Amino acid sequence: MLAPRLIAGKLLPQALHRSAVVADKFHVLRLASDALVKVYERRKVAKPDSSAIQPFRRSKFTLLKRPAKLTETQEQDLKQWLREDEDIAAAYKAKEAFYAIFDLPRDQAIQAFDHFRETVHRAVRKDFRQLLAKMKVWRSEMLAILDHPQTNAYTESINGAIQTIVRNGNGYKFDVVRARILAKHALDPRKEVKLSQLLLPEGNFCGYCHEQFSASEMSEVSMPPMVAGQPAIQTMVCRTCRSEFDSDVLKAKRSRRPTRNAE
Template sequence: MKDILDMEGWSLTDKRTEGLVETFSAEYVHEPIACSKCGGIKLYRHGTKKTTYADAPLRGFAAKLEATVRRYRCRDCGETFLQPLGGVLDERRMTVRCAEFIAKQALKHTFVHVAREVGIDEKTVRAVAAERMGELGATHKPRLPKVLGIDETKIAGELRLVLTDVEGRRLLDMLPARDKGTLAAWLWQFKDRNAVKVVTIDMWRPYQRLAAELLPNAVVVVDKFHIMRMAGEAMDRVRIRLAKVKQPEVRRHWVRSKVMLNKRPHNLTEKQRFNLEMWLDNEPEIAAAYRAKEAFYGLFDLPKDEAIRAFDGFAASVESSVKPEFKPLLTAMRNWRSEILAVFDHKYTNAFTESLNNLTKHIVKAGRGYSFEVLRARILANYGDPVKEPLFFEFLLRDDGNPCANCGLPCRAEDMHLVTLPPVTRGQRTKRALVCGVCEPRFNTEKVIAHRKTSTRKTG
């Protein structure tokens, strides 16, 4: 780099530090060759004008570029105009690299947080991020996996379609609406639809019909979590119905204890198991509902042929006192029998989407009021890569990694790079420090060396 500002075409003339803001005064060296009004080439300088641009943070400082912009007068038309500048966005009053910094960081951090580090208002960060994420969203083109998960999640008050690579535990895409047309349009963009061998869906008939139509080689599997959840909900309805006639104190106790009913027995503590037995002894209908729920859950642990027998005998085993609550489950079992039982041949569940659902909630919460496009870009940026451990993205979302030595935004340890930071203010020395992936290219010594080599070749 030729000076600490390191911007192509710009020459640093002065700099000053005020608190946590570093201001770089600079001039743009390239002069215009023609009048911007008439194209005339007889120009002379006619004073200057100072304009300040926000720049990407540097060594913990919010950086400003204070440009001394030359004004020219044209001898032909007599008009004046300002020197056209490179590397800045005039309408945003920021440098191009600042906009890039914002666009990248806004995928992982809240707008408020990014705004604070850059030293500009949140509204500007929001505008830059939205623009960039719109572009990103338009160019996002995933590849169809062998096992496609079709699911939904609630974002900004509406159900959105979520498409996942079930085996790769990877988010493929997120679409604004959950309807047949949206899914059909998404599937149509792929030519290699024959490559999909399994589709996991929830029990929504239009998905199944579309899959049959557009994914001819795919077996449709109902995600067992959806159907298992129905059994849990049926049991809950029985408990809630019975609670209505109890004293408020008992009702509250039941609400506190419901976790014992919902968990599998092998996940209970000794004490919980004892309390649960007491409860079931006193409440025969809850006991009936609990037994039905457990029988249904247990079905998925059986070998296939036993499971099919248990599945077909299940309706008869549900006691009549709790049958009304189990009706939705029994109906679904009848209507989706082959798709539910297909799980025994294709042991895929879209548990990844389930965990994704929980974690996108955090992103949505952190970005309340953000548009769907912004949230989608953010979620794709965080989950678009193969995910091995759930912990991986949980950590990302906590937003409390190690602060980057340059921009101050937190970053996961494995995404940090060791670079040499140049001194910015008096008293600072060159230091080796860890910076985030967004800041790293600016200090990439490899790049600088390569650049020097090529320039030596050119001149020598």
């Protein structure tokens, strides 16, 4: 089996021209969260008496939440917790520093990414070993998140919901499970979803030239089907490629085509 680094770093770019290999942001950030959980579990075991372990009875998810999403009670508990345990405070600081990298402008983010190892305290560096190693091996793929912020979070969420329905419907036939999934998560067929509603502010790929453009530069067109008899394909193209689908332009091109003289 080929190493994932070889596939992502060399084979995919060669096979898929004009493509960028991007690490999924959710899984990248989870590496920092997992390292924090390791410190939490280690420090929890290290507390022998009941009075010392009292802070650890608070939910560890308070540590994993971003500061802006904490309630007032959680914020107070977190401050007290970080004062009581230096290792957890160091791990929490490292986790937040890593999260903040992807909120910075590109140049500052790259600089912070390369100097992140220096910000991790020695006491918790062993717990962050996996993250630090992958930052070195997958540097280009992780930094590609700055240019391609799209994630598959929605797909992961739907997959999790589908797995729950399948698990709860153990014993049902496939048609029944499929109907339950579609009834709960499928788009409303009565509502027409326009492709323009799915555009991002930046980084949208043209369906014709496959270059990236902003949402203001994209427009919806109908492309001819790949197979005769199939319906036309709706896609988004850039302004330059839009002219290729204008009826007047197409008529002019057809009029310039040489015609065969009847024998």
